[in-house]
Amino acid sequence: MTEMVYGAAPVRDGEPILPKWWRTVDKWTLSCILMLFGIGILLGLAASPPLAERNGLAPFHYVTRQAFFGGLAIVTMLLTSMMNPQVVRRLALLGFLGAFVALALLPIFGTDFGKGAVRWYSLGFASLQPSEFLKPTFVIAAAWLMAASQEISGPPGRIYSFVLAIAIVLMLAMQPDFGQAALVLFGWGVMWFVGGAPMLLLIGLAMLVIAGGVLAYNSSEHFARRIDGFLNPEVDPTTQLGYATNAIREGGFFGVGVGEGQVKWSLPDAHTDFIIAVAAEEYGLIMVLAIILLYAMIVVRSLIRLMRERDPFIRLAGTGLACMFGVQAMINMGVAVRLLPAKGMTLPFVSYGGSSLIAGGIAVGMLLAFTRTRPQGEIGDILRGRLR
Amino acid sequence: MIRRPLRPLARILEARAKGENPDAIERENRRLRHEEMRDRARVRAEGRLLVLGLTFFCAFSVIGVRMGMLAASEPSEPRAQASGASIIASRADIVDRHGRLLATNMSTHSLYAHPRQMIEPARAARELAAIFPDLKEADLARRFADPDRKFMWVRKKLSPEQMQAVHDIGEPGLLFGPREMRLYPNGALAAHVLGGASFGREGVHSAEVIGTAGIEKFLDEELRDPAREGAPLELSLDLTVQSAAEQVLEAGMTLLNAKGAASVLMDVRTGEVISIVSLPDFDPNDRPNPLVEGNASDSPLFNRAVQGVYELGSTFKIFAAVQAMDLGLVNPQTVIDTRPPMKVGGHRIGEFDNHNYGEIPVETVIVKSSNRGTGKLALAIGPTRQQAFLKSLGFFEATPLEIVEARGGAPLLPERWTDLSAVTISYGHGISTSPLHLAAGYAAIANDGIAVRPTLLKQRGPQAGERVMSERAALAAQVMLRKVVTEGTASFGEVPGYHVGGKTGTADKPKERGGGYYTDKVIATFAALFPAHDPRYVLVVTLDEPVETSGTKPRRTAGWTAVPVAAEMISRIAPLLGLRPDHRSAAPEALIEASR
Numbered sequence: 001m002t003e004m005v006y007g008a009a010p011v012r013d014g015e016p017i018l019p020k021w022w023r024t025v026d027k028w029t030l031s032c033i034l035m036l037f038g039i040g041i042l043l044g045l046a047a048s049p050p051l052a053e054r055n056g057l058a059p060f061h062y063v064t065r066q067a068f069f070g071g072l073a074i075v076t077m078l079l080t081s082m083m084n085p086q087v088v089r090r091l092a093l094l095g096f097l098g099a100f101v102a103l104a105l106l107p108i109f110g111t112d113f114g115k116g117a118v119r120w121y122s123l124g125f126a127s128l129q130p131s132e133f134l135k136p137t138f139v140i141a142a143a144w145l146m147a148a149s150q151e152i153s154g155p156p157g158r159i160y161s162f163v164l165a166i167a168i169v170l171m172l173a174m175q176p177d178f179g180q181a182a183l184v185l186f187g188w189g190v191m192w193f194v195g196g197a198p199m200l201l202l203i204g205l206a207m208l209v210i211a212g213g214v215l216a217y218n219s220s221e222h223f224a225r226r227i228d229g230f231l232n233p234e235v236d237p238t239t240q241l242g243y244a245t246n247a248i249r250e251g252g253f254f255g256v257g258v259g260e261g262q263v264k265w266s267l268p269d270a271h272t273d274f275i276i277a278v279a280a281e282e283y284g285l286i287m288v289l290a291i292i293l294l295y296a297m298i299v300v301r302s303l304i305r306l307m308r309e310r311d312p313f314i315r316l317a318g319t320g321l322a323c324m325f326g327v328q329a330m331i332n333m334g335v336a337v338r339l340l341p342a343k344g345m346t347l348p349f350v351s352y353g354g355s356s357l358i359a360g361g362i363a364v365g366m367l368l369a370f371t372r373t374r375p376q377g378e379i380g381d382i383l384r385g386r387l388r
Numbered sequence: 389m390i391r392r393p394l395r396p397l398a399r400i401l402e403a404r405a406k407g408e409n410p411d412a413i414e415r416e417n418r419r420l421r422h423e424e425m426r427d428r429a430r431v432r433a434e435g436r437l438l439v440l441g442l443t444f445f446c447a448f449s450v451i452g453v454r455m456g457m458l459a460a461s462e463p464s465e466p467r468a469q470a471s472g473a474s475i476i477a478s479r480a481d482i483v484d485r486h487g488r489l490l491a492t493n494m495s496t497h498s499l500y501a502h503p504r505q506m507i508e509p510a511r512a513a514r515e516l517a518a519i520f521p522d523l524k525e526a527d528l529a530r531r532f533a534d535p536d537r538k539f540m541w542v543r544k545k546l547s548p549e550q551m552q553a554v555h556d557i558g559e560p561g562l563l564f565g566p567r568e569m570r571l572y573p574n575g576a577l578a579a580h581v582l583g584g585a586s587f588g589r590e591g592v593h594s595a596e597v598i599g600t601a602g603i604e605k606f607l608d609e610e611l612r613d614p615a616r617e618g619a620p621l622e623l624s625l626d627l628t629v630q631s632a633a634e635q636v637l638e639a640g641m642t643l644l645n646a647k648g649a650a651s652v653l654m655d656v657r658t659g660e661v662i663s664i665v666s667l668p669d670f671d672p673n674d675r676p677n678p679l680v681e682g683n684a685s686d687s688p689l690f691n692r693a694v695q696g697v698y699e700l701g702s703t704f705k706i707f708a709a710v711q712a713m714d715l716g717l718v719n720p721q722t723v724i725d726t727r728p729p730m731k732v733g734g735h736r737i738g739e740f741d742n743h744n745y746g747e748i749p750v751e752t753v754i755v756k757s758s759n760r761g762t763g764k765l766a767l768a769i770g771p772t773r774q775q776a777f778l779k780s781l782g783f784f785e786a787t788p789l790e791i792v793e794a795r796g797g798a799p800l801l802p803e804r805w806t807d808l809s810a811v812t813i814s815y816g817h818g819i820s821t822s823p824l825h826l827a828a829g830y831a832a833i834a835n836d837g838i839a840v841r842p843t844l845l846k847q848r849g850p851q852a853g854e855r856v857m858s859e860r861a862a863l864a865a866q867v868m869l870r871k872v873v874t875e876g877t878a879s880f881g882e883v884p885g886y887h888v889g890g891k892t893g894t895a896d897k898p899k900e901r902g903g904g905y906y907t908d909k910v911i912a913t914f915a916a917l918f919p920a921h922d923p924r925y926v927l928v929v930t931l932d933e934p935v936e937t938s939g940t941k942p943r944r945t946a947g948w949t950a951v952p953v954a955a956e957m958i959s960r961i962a963p964l965l966g967l968r969p970d971h972r973s974a975a976p977e978a979l980i981e982a983s984r
Contacts, residue, residue: 150429152422194436196429248458285459289452296448303441307434310426315433319440326444330451337454 024372032294040350047271047278069354073361080365096137102130129355131180136363139320147313190323191316244277255284271352299326305371318370480611481620484627494571497564499542503532506561565592572672580691584675602791622846624660632960633663640953644934650692651929656831657850659840666692695797697820701893703915704816708762714861720751726760733808754868755876759815766814771805780856781829790844797822827928834923837862870920880952885969890916892946914950929954
């Protein structure tokens with residue numbers, strides 16, 4: 001009674017956070033992501049000891065690091081997924097500003113770790129790749145701008161977002177990191193498509209992409225060699241691609257057995273770009289199909305959930321995140337089976353890499369936040385008799 | 389400023405008329421329009437999202453299917469096989485004209501090491517050094533211990549015994565790679581023709597076998613062409629003839645203390661080289677390294693029959709005679725004044741041993757080998773026609789034989805072809821050619837006047853070459869060559885039953901540093917054709933610095949050196965060639981008499 005009079009007892013104006021989160025989050029996607037993370041650790045156990053041995057570290061050095069960063073990524077993902085879309089948007093925009101500035105300052109403060117492309121900041125205990133963080137936050141920024149342009153007498157957000165995208169692509173291409181650049185451009189294109197791009201312009205864009213590819217082929221030695229390698233039907237068995245193909249053959253349907261694989265000893269990128277080859281060799285087609293199914297499930301399910309979304313910002317941002325995630329996985333696996341030209345791209349959540357894991361956690365966390373079940377004005381539809 | 393229209397205008401005007409605030413109405417209208425826009429956008433987005441979702445699903449399915457196809461494809465020994473495919477290791481066999489093997493492949497193994505996989509590098513080095521005495525234990529141990537070394541070759545070829553011994557070391561870091569290796573089962577036989585082979589691009593799982601010399605290099609691409617499907621390369625050589633020729637020549641070379649020797653046996657109609665020998669020779673299975681200093685022509689790798697260009701002396705006289713007869717300037721009985729003195733361009737033309745043969749017919753000029761006699765013929769022919777004739781016989785460029793060394797055998801010709809050149813060339817000085825050139829020239833006389841190009845590949849029929857002289861002149865020249873053997877300088881050349889004809893040539897060797905000729909070093913040559921009444925084969929035998937010492941003073945002329953060797957060779961190889969001895973003394977002279 002006293003409490004009622006003086007109002008001392010806290011009165012919640014809504015549902016508690018955790019139960020609400022559990023009720024509304026897409027549990028299927030969440031489980032898929034957790035399973036992918038588990039697979040990542042499992043494959044790390046297989047793929048990274050040779051690398052650790054080469055670098056003179058304890059055999060499971062990279063696995064430990066992967067588990068640590070993975071844990072961090074999962075926590076980040078869960079926290080992000082609990083925020084409401086508005087908070088996500090605000091934080092992501094701040095993050096975008098930070099990542100953009102970091103990317104712009106790379107040529108001055110960055111390091112190339114002797115790999116020929118300035119992509120990292122060295123922090124001593126770890127390295128940071130700003131482009132990994134820029135990708136998801138750029139999607140949010142672009143979605144925000146595009147959604148704003150759909151308001152009545154709103155700003156010309158599409159143009160702004162396009163200018164942003166081009167600026168980022170140019171910066172990435174200068175590093176050079178054509179893979180990430182293509183990914184950013186692709187993410188923007190998908191959002192533009194869903195946000196109602198005119199068909200004619202879309203066709204024009206496709207032509208532009210082709211022209212850009214031809215230009216890159218003619219001007220960049222590095223790029224041209226990779227394309228030539230792809231177009232040549234003979235796989236040179238001494239290349240990474242050759243080893244990867246052989247590993248998949250070797251694995252067959254059920255794999256050669258845990259720890260029995262050989263390809264991880266010959267591939268320098270076995271723990272990152274070609275981890276799918278390690279999976280195929282040791283665990284066979286079964287594992288590979290499971291991984292593909294998980295990615296497909298995450299992407300397709302998220303897109304289907306977003307179909308019901310009324311809010312244009314959430315719809316666009318969710319689409320951009322889901323598609324970028326899916327395409328990155330697709331490119332990685334497509335390269336290993338020679339459907340696509342060789343392009344270094346990590347398999348999100350499975351490949352080793354601190355920045356990529358945490359950035360992946362943020363991206364997927366935001367995706368989960370956007371795909372949470374929320375009222376979509378169904379009552380209003382019913383009242384107005386537009387029930388479908 | 390752009391003014392926004394007031395909407396819905398009617399209601400706002402009405403509200404204004406009533407004195408109400410129209411903002412609420414306008415806001416309500418904007419909200420409704422916004423809702424409607426969002427609904428439209430959602431409907432459109434729904435469709436496009438569905439398209440995206442389907443696209444992703446299909447793309448992932450494609451990757452899955454592709455993975456499945458790869459996984460289901462032949463789980464063969466992938467790396468070994470795939471890397472072998474990039475290097476084509478197969479190389480066609482080489483056989484002689486009767487299909488007898490001259491060069492083939494043998495599978496063997498190479499030995500390489502992965503030092504990082506080694507368990508006991510020190511012991512491995514010690515035991516390897518024991519198996520291969522030419523490897524140094526300390527050297528191996530140092531290389532096995534090098535932490536930067538992931539891979540190293542130890543041996544390129546292993547014998548089965550060596551392989552077993554290495555296997556018995558039991559070191560996992562020592563590995564074997566399959567190899568195809570080129571094998572010449574006949575050893576040094578026809579070494580200069582075959583040349584040799586070595587490894588080109590090498591991988592762990594196979595290595596390219598490439599020709600390094602001879603026909604192996606000349607026809608390298610053809611031999612490696614996978615489209616051959618293993619069909620052997622058929623040469624014109626006859627293994628048994630080649631063997632006999634080598635034996636006889638080697639014995640002759642030893643007996644006569646020559647430093648080198650060469651012989652060429654050619655089919656006069658097809659141009660096929662049946663046997664070609666150059667001594668000293670080598671074993672193509674273990675090809676020696678080229679000389680780094682000194683004269684390359686002293687190396688056993690040097691092919692004297694093709695690369696060596698020499699002044700071949702009086703063997704050239706028959707070309708002057710046959711051309712003069714072909715041009716109608718003389719006939720075999722035309723008398724030539726060979727008495728001294730004869731001076732051309734300020735030089736005196738002499739004879740062997742300062743003989744004076746007097747006034748003799750053309751036939752005797754050849755039989756006695758008179759320099760002044762052929763010199764007169766050459767002056768009558770003139771330098772221009774002489775050049776054209778020799779060129780038509782192939783004396784102006786390297787022989788087109790199918791071995792790489794042939795290109796190196798370009799003749800040495802006078803810079804300006806003066807009357808003096810014409811005279812000296814008529815008796816084989818001032819022009820340096822290979823024995824093979826000479827054989828091709830004699831073949832044109834022997835086949836009654838058709839130029840042939842020598843070849844090492846088996847031919848299906850006679851060459852349809854250009855006619856370079858009349859049949860009549862060629863037949864007359866054959867008679868003269870026969871008479872050189874029956875009554876002239878090559879009397880040791882008679883082989884009963886085979887009617888050898890031919891011409892000797894003894895040329896003083898020019899001094900290497902210029903300035904005249906040696907008096908005690910000669911190149912002795914005998915160019916023969918047999919059987920003389922219907923020549924089938926031409927044989928050229930050349931000896932480098934031979935000397936015959938059975939008499940009171942050393943004899944170096946071809947009649948005492950090259951001729952007996954050639955005669956012995958013909959008596960050995962003529963039966964092998966399937967020629968029947970003919971003791972009925974078929975006299976070509978009679979034939980010529982009849983045709984006159």
